Amino acid sequence: MRLIEQIEEELQNRQLSGLTAVHLEVGEFAGVEPSLLETAFQELAAERWPQQVQLRLTVVPLTVRCRQCCEQFPVERFRFVCPRCEHAKVDVISGEELRLVNLTVVRPQPQEAVS
Amino acid sequence: MSIDTVAIQRDIAGQRRQEAAAWRQRLTDRGILCVNLISSPGAGKTSLLQATARHWGQKHRMAVLVGDIATDRDAQRLAPLTPVRQLTTGGACHLELSLVRSGFDALDCPDLEFLFIENVGNLVCPASHDLGEHLRVVVLSVTEGDDKPGKYPKAFRTSQACVINKCDLLPYVPFVWESVVNDVNLVNAGMSVLAASALQETGIDAWCEFLEQQRSQLRSTTATEI
Numbered sequence: 001m002r003l004i005e006q007i008e009e010e011l012q013n014r015q016l017s018g019l020t021a022v023h024l025e026v027g028e029f030a031g032v033e034p035s036l037l038e039t040a041f042q043e044l045a046a047e048r049w050p051q052q053v054q055l056r057l058t059v060v061p062l063t064v065r066c067r068q069c070c071e072q073f074p075v076e077r078f079r080f081v082c083p084r085c086e087h088a089k090v091d092v093i094s095g096e097e098l099r100l101v102n103l104t105v106v107r108p109q110p111q112e113a114v115s
Numbered sequence: 116m117s118i119d120t121v122a123i124q125r126d127i128a129g130q131r132r133q134e135a136a137a138w139r140q141r142l143t144d145r146g147i148l149c150v151n152l153i154s155s156p157g158a159g160k161t162s163l164l165q166a167t168a169r170h171w172g173q174k175h176r177m178a179v180l181v182g183d184i185a186t187d188r189d190a191q192r193l194a195p196l197t198p199v200r201q202l203t204t205g206g207a208c209h210l211e212l213s214l215v216r217s218g219f220d221a222l223d224c225p226d227l228e229f230l231f232i233e234n235v236g237n238l239v240c241p242a243s244h245d246l247g248e249h250l251r252v253v254v255l256s257v258t259e260g261d262d263k264p265g266k267y268p269k270a271f272r273t274s275q276a277c278v279i280n281k282c283d284l285l286p287y288v289p290f291v292w293e294s295v296v297n298d299v300n301l302v303n304a305g306m307s308v309l310a311a312s313a314l315q316e317t318g319i320d321a322w323c324e325f326l327e328q329q330r331s332q333l334r335s336t337t338a339t340e341i
Contacts, residue, residue, distance in 0.1 A: 003127055010123050020118070024127075031243030031269060078268035079301050088304030100125040107117050 003100075004044045010103060021054040021104035027095040028062040029075075054104075062095030131245070135212055138247030142230065148330040149230045151248035153270055155263075156236030158256040159280040161189045162313035163322070164231055168196035170319045175327075177229040180218040182210040184235060198224050209240035212247060228330060242269040250329055256281040257290040264298035271299060276307040278322060283312040 007022060022041075026032050034057050045053045062075040068087035075095070081088045126132075142149050152160045164179055171177065178198040181189045190201035200218045202210060215232060232248060234241040253274040255263055258281055264271040271277065277299060285292075299306055309325060311318030 006125065006127060010125065014121060016121065021120075023120075029269065029272075030128075031240075078265060078272075080272065080303065081301055088300055098127040100123045100127055102120050102122050102124075104118060104120045107119055109116055 003041070004048055006100065007103065008048070010100070011105075016103065016105045018051070018106040018108075019049060019053055019103060020051065020106055021056060023056040023058070023101040023104075025058045025060050025097055025099040025101055027060045027097045029092070029095045030098050032098060034059060058101070060094050060097060063093050064090040064095075065093050066090050131212070135245035135247040138212060138216060139249060142247065143249070143333060145227070146330075146333075147227050147230050148250065148326065148333050149232065149246075149248040150326065151232045151234060151241075151246050151251045152254060153234045153238065153241045153251065153274065154236060154254035154256075155238050155259060158236070158254045158259065159313045160233045160236070160254050161192055163254060163278060163280060163311065164193060164233060165196055166311075166313045166316050166319045167231075167323060167326075168193070169316070170323050175228045176224065176226055177231060178222050178224045178227055179231045179233060180210075180215055180222070181233040182214070182235045184208070189233065198222055204235060208235055208237050209244050210234050210246060211244060215246050229326060238263070238267040238270045242267070242273050249333055250275050250326075252276045252278060254278045254280055255295070257284055257288050261290045261292070261294040262298065264295060264302050268302045271302045271306070274303070274306065276309065276325065278309045278311050278318075280311050280313055282310045282318065283315045 011017065011019060026034055026037065038055055038057065041055045063072060064075055064080060065072045066082035066085060066087050067089040069082060069085040071082055071084040072093065073083055080090050082090060139149070154160050161181070168177060179193050180200050180202055181193065182202045182204060183189055184204050184206050187201040190199045193199040200222050202214045202218045204210065204214070210232065219230065232246055251274040253270050255277060257279060279295065296308060299308060307325060309318060309322050311322055
């Protein structure tokens with residue numbers, strides 16, 4: 001998934017430096033264990049950036065929509081069955097994502113305008 | 116100094132998803148149905164493919180890319196029956212698209228109809244990797260127990276079919292058919308469940324018919340799109 005490279009690419013494209021924090025959304029069903037991601041991120045970030053970079057993770061619950069009655073509900077204990085109408089054909093609407101939400105950077109104070 | 120938070124909203128897996136979709140399209144254009152077989156080690160993926168190749172004989176042109184962390188034992192078993200390439204991951208627990216693509220190029224099979232990818236035996240990681248397949252099939256053997264769909268929901272949720280293998284051993288193991296079907300219906304209702312014994316070569320006709328039907332749908336979908 002090359003997370004670090006993708007962060008670096010975003011920083012370069014926007015001509016940003018002084019990264020201090022990364023905010024990621026991780027779907028409950030993305031196949032990514034947040035604590036392991038945190039460990040891996042800290043290892044790789046320490047190799048890439050001299051400064052400390054904080055990782056903020058938001059876990060997105062697995063939410064689906066019933067194809068029959070359009071009820072939206074969170075999947076609990078992997079029951080992909082509608083609690084309202086018992087229909088079992090549902091579409092995942094969130095909870096599978098791995099999204100880079102935002103980056104926090106420290107910018108040097110702009111030079112005071114010369115009058 | 117000022118602290119700024121810059122909105123990005125980038126899908127980290129997006130590029131990988133696009134690559135898998137492009138590869139799938141490439142296979143579709145060539146009329147090849149790509150089937151990714153996943154299971155725990157020893158469930159019978161290789162045996163199922165051996166039985167498939169024997170059943171079809173000259174009827175269909177198939178090839179296998181077989182993934183393992185070490186050895187080419189599975190490729191050796193398949194080689195007398197079908198074109199095969201061993202993909203050795205060197206310890207990694209799943210196959211990735213780049214390995215599959217280079218393995219396919221090395222196969223060099225013209226007019227292929229079915230490309231099977233036998234994934235590394237593991238019900239966890241392979242479920243998170245789209246290899247550009249049209250069909251993901253989870254193989255579950257009755258000796259593993261009937262509780263697996265609920266324990267490995269991603270593998271069963273992301274697969275379109277489940278082959279329950281080693282059914283000849285049902286009288287000897289505590290495997291309740293209704294339990295597994297009930298679990299499958301909670302995780303992925305509508306999934307095709309097929310019973311087989313690869314070693315006894317039972318249920319192979321239904322499995323092969325299922326694959327042929329899937330491939331005919333692939334062709335008609337392509338034709339409609341054109």
